[in-house]
Amino acid sequence: xxxxxxxxxxxxxxxxxxxxxxxxxxxxxxxxxxxxxxxxxxxxxxxxxxxxxxxxxxxxxxxxxxxxxxxxxxxxxxxxxxxxxxxxxxxxxxxxxxxxxxxxxxxxxxxxxxxxxxxxxxxxxxxxxxxxxxxxxxxxxxxxxxxxxxxxxxxxxxxxxxxxxxxxxxxxxxxxxxxxxxxxxxxxxxxxxxxxxxxxxxxxxxxxxxxxxxxxxxxxxxxxxxxxxxxxxxxxxxxxxxxxxxxxxxxxxxxxxxxxxxxxxxxxxxxxxxxxxxxxxxxxxxxxxxxxxxxxxxxxxxxxxxxxxxxxxxxxxxxxxxxxxxxxxxxxxxxxxxxxxxxxxxxxxxxxxxxxxxxxxxxxxxxxxxxxxxxxxxxxxxxxxxxxxxxxxxxxxxxxxxxxxxxxxxx
Amino acid sequence: xxxxxxxxxxxxxxxxxxxxxxxxxxxxxxxxxxxxxxxxxxxxxxxxxxxxxxxxxxxxxxxxxxxxxxxxxxxxxxxxxxxxxxxxxxxxxxxxxxxxxxxxxxxxxxxxxxxxxxxxxxxxxxxxxxxxxxxxxxxxxxxxxxxxxxxxxxxxxxxxxxxxxxxxxxxxxxxxxxxxxxxxxxxxxxxxxxxxxxxxxxxxxxxxxxxxxxxxxxxxxxxxxxxxxxxxxxxxxxxxxxxxxxxxxxxxxxxxxxxxxxxxxxxxxxxxxxxxxxxxxxxxxxxxxxxxxxxxxxxxxxxxxxxxxxxxxxxxxxxxxxxxxxxxxxxxxxxxxxxxxxxxxxxxxxxxxxxxxxx
Numbered sequence: 001x002x003x004x005x006x007x008x009x010x011x012x013x014x015x016x017x018x019x020x021x022x023x024x025x026x027x028x029x030x031x032x033x034x035x036x037x038x039x040x041x042x043x044x045x046x047x048x049x050x051x052x053x054x055x056x057x058x059x060x061x062x063x064x065x066x067x068x069x070x071x072x073x074x075x076x077x078x079x080x081x082x083x084x085x086x087x088x089x090x091x092x093x094x095x096x097x098x099x100x101x102x103x104x105x106x107x108x109x110x111x112x113x114x115x116x117x118x119x120x121x122x123x124x125x126x127x128x129x130x131x132x133x134x135x136x137x138x139x140x141x142x143x144x145x146x147x148x149x150x151x152x153x154x155x156x157x158x159x160x161x162x163x164x165x166x167x168x169x170x171x172x173x174x175x176x177x178x179x180x181x182x183x184x185x186x187x188x189x190x191x192x193x194x195x196x197x198x199x200x201x202x203x204x205x206x207x208x209x210x211x212x213x214x215x216x217x218x219x220x221x222x223x224x225x226x227x228x229x230x231x232x233x234x235x236x237x238x239x240x241x242x243x244x245x246x247x248x249x250x251x252x253x254x255x256x257x258x259x260x261x262x263x264x265x266x267x268x269x270x271x272x273x274x275x276x277x278x279x280x281x282x283x284x285x286x287x288x289x290x291x292x293x294x295x296x297x298x299x300x301x302x303x304x305x306x307x308x309x310x311x312x313x314x315x316x317x318x319x320x321x322x323x324x325x326x327x328x329x330x331x332x333x334x335x336x337x338x339x340x341x342x343x344x345x346x347x348x349x350x351x352x353x354x355x356x357x358x359x360x361x362x363x364x365x366x367x368x369x370x371x372x373x374x375x376x377x378x379x380x381x382x383x384x385x386x387x388x389x390x391x392x393x394x395x396x397x398x399x400x401x402x403x404x405x406x407x408x409x410x411x
Numbered sequence: 412x413x414x415x416x417x418x419x420x421x422x423x424x425x426x427x428x429x430x431x432x433x434x435x436x437x438x439x440x441x442x443x444x445x446x447x448x449x450x451x452x453x454x455x456x457x458x459x460x461x462x463x464x465x466x467x468x469x470x471x472x473x474x475x476x477x478x479x480x481x482x483x484x485x486x487x488x489x490x491x492x493x494x495x496x497x498x499x500x501x502x503x504x505x506x507x508x509x510x511x512x513x514x515x516x517x518x519x520x521x522x523x524x525x526x527x528x529x530x531x532x533x534x535x536x537x538x539x540x541x542x543x544x545x546x547x548x549x550x551x552x553x554x555x556x557x558x559x560x561x562x563x564x565x566x567x568x569x570x571x572x573x574x575x576x577x578x579x580x581x582x583x584x585x586x587x588x589x590x591x592x593x594x595x596x597x598x599x600x601x602x603x604x605x606x607x608x609x610x611x612x613x614x615x616x617x618x619x620x621x622x623x624x625x626x627x628x629x630x631x632x633x634x635x636x637x638x639x640x641x642x643x644x645x646x647x648x649x650x651x652x653x654x655x656x657x658x659x660x661x662x663x664x665x666x667x668x669x670x671x672x673x674x675x676x677x678x679x680x681x682x683x684x685x686x687x688x689x690x691x692x693x694x695x696x697x698x699x700x701x702x703x704x705x706x707x708x709x710x711x712x713x714x715x716x717x718x719x720x721x722x723x724x725x726x727x728x729x730x731x732x733x734x735x736x737x738x739x740x741x742x743x744x745x746x747x748x749x750x751x752x753x754x755x756x757x758x759x760x761x762x763x764x765x766x767x768x769x770x
Contacts, residue, residue, distance in 0.1 A: 347768050
């Protein structure tokens with residue numbers, strides 16, 4: 001039988017690390033990425049107690065010399081893609097958890113590349129060499145355990161837990177390492193004197209149920225005893241595909257926003273098509289100068305991945321926002337698609353209505369040929385070979401082209 | 412105002428006029444109904460500014476007057492009184508509703524705030540059998556859109572065609588066409604289906620006068636009148652959608668088909684279609700839903716044409732089959748990606764054109 005090898009690979013302080021790579025003068029300094037809220041920070045900043053999710057004001061209070069930088073989202077996707085390509089060169093079983101972490105099942109790859117621990121070492125080396133980034137890896141036989149191991153291994157480390165030694169590794173750790181233990185649960189557990197994972201493992205399940213309820217109790221008890229049968233899911237389905245672009249705070253008309261909307265839609269739609277998906281629900285998000293934001297969504301009868309069809313829906317949604325908030329400064333425009341289907345049957349529609357939205361309309365069916373051609377040309381000659389006229393002719397009012405971030409969410 | 416009437420009669424006119432009232436109206440006055448008493452008659456008006464329903468009742472009048480009271484509450488209050496005579500009496504801003512002991516006092520709204528709605532003159536109106544019209548509207552109405560973003564398609568087209576009135580509705584996925592012979596009218600108007608579907612429950616199904624004006628359509632019976640703002644738009648050119656002729660023709664028993672599609676619909680979610688594989692001797696219905704299961708059955712029938720499989724949304728198909736008023740139903744098809752046409756084997760005054768689902 002093969003040695004079960006499940007890796008959890010997690011890039012260290014990803015956003016901050018990319019910022020440092022792109023600006024070598026930041027090396028060795030306390031750097032945080034974000035505006036308003038810290039998205040990510042270097043380990044130098046962490047030493048002062050700065051954490052992701054913290055308000056920038058609070059972070060500065062703890063670390064007055066903190067250097068705050070803006071995110072460069074285009075680069076993030078580039079780096080992420082390179083890293084995932086490396087993962088996939090070792091195993092086809094890669095389950096992305098986010099832009100910077102994934103589970104890898106390398107059980108079937110050992111005859112090619114050596115033991116799971118060897119593969120983890122090679123991945124760390126490749127990532128370092130090709131991107132300059134540090135990736136921490138946990139190597140065990142179970143998903144949740146590998147995830148814990150990679151967190152313990154940080155920064156820039158790796159932990160291998162051999163079969164038979166799982167409980168030995170797991171039990172001394174703080175309860176907060178377990179999936180599903182947030183500050184509230186941690187406090188509840190602490191009140192009962194349960195501080196380590198071993199404490200949970202040895203507590204009778206009934207006592208846990210009384211405290212946490214049945215579902216949570218069974219979940220934690222199972223994990224604490226190293227039960228986690230979930231396999232690595234290569235085909236894990238994205239629940240949404242979206243893109244957004246930060247903008248300089250200004251009042252904007254539909255005319256100003258259309259080229260940006262077009263560019264975002266182009267990215268999202270081509271991403272959907274590349275994944276063979278089509279979307280039933282479309283959401284437009286607008287953030288204002290005061291950081292408040294509004295969203296408007298529409299759900300269509302038949303899903304679509306057509307750039308033109310999605311654009312028509314989003315345009316209508318955006319118009320609603322602009323009608324409602326005509327005088328607000330806009331600092332971010334985002335689009336997101338969800339209700340993703342795969343190869344779904346399409347309800348066809350009569351050609352009766354220019355306002356028809358969604359899949360199956362004659363207009364949408366017609367636009368597919370164009371989309372296919374665009375995708376094919378880009379496959380051969382690169383993404384930037386084609387752009388919409390509105391995009392080329394408009395003045396750039398967003399920060400930079402690379403700032404449009406493609407977001408793929410699993411939850 | 413001060414009147415007396417039988418509870419059931421009063422509850423009836425209040426409730427019917429109240430159907431035009433939207434409880435979610437942003438204007439408080441529109442959540443009320445207007446009561447007007449003069450000439451021995453009570454007139455009740457409810458409106459949402461688009462649709463207006465007016466009902467009438469002969470009552471015992473002590474004092475004429477006008478009053479606006481909360482529509483829903485007033486109708487329910489009267490309905491829940493003991494059976495027998497009910498008195499409505501307006502006094503110092505309150506409407507007292509009494510009968511058989513209980514006494515409601517409802518705060519009146521400002522009657523002058525109620526929209527001024529005058530009755531359009533019914534000259535040039537056309538006369539129809541209300542029951543027949545209502546049945547015909549329900550046949551095509553299922554094809555009307557409920558999507559407010561596409562207002563034109565939420566209406567039913569009334570179109571004069573020689574000696575017949577043609578009713579048409581489409582939500583762009585299906586199209587219903589019904590011809591009512593012997594009704595002579597001219598021009599065409601689009602009337603919101605959400606108002607038309609209330610005809611039977613507001614003004615009844617007796618002999619009916621219809622006036623299709625440029626701004627409003629009015630429907631009048633002995634029991635009341637319903638007026639609605641017409642949709643000012645051009646209806647899609649549906650004529651081009653109706654095929655000249657189909658190559659394949661399936662004839663099956665209507666009830667058997669309804670039951671079969673009903674079973675298929677159990678397995679299908681809304682967006683999962685039922686496949687109809689048609690060949691000599693009948694049709695095989697099949698629906699497959701991944702991760703759930705499937706259903707298959709064979710339905711005997713007559714089939715003329717090439718073997719063909721076409722898929723339809725189960726709800727749309729059920730709607731259409733239901734609407735056909737005949738024992739045998741005909742499904743004409745030509746191509747799996749082109750619409751199918753449903754009608755009765757004998758009665759062809761109703762046609763239902765349905766776009767298929769591409770698998």
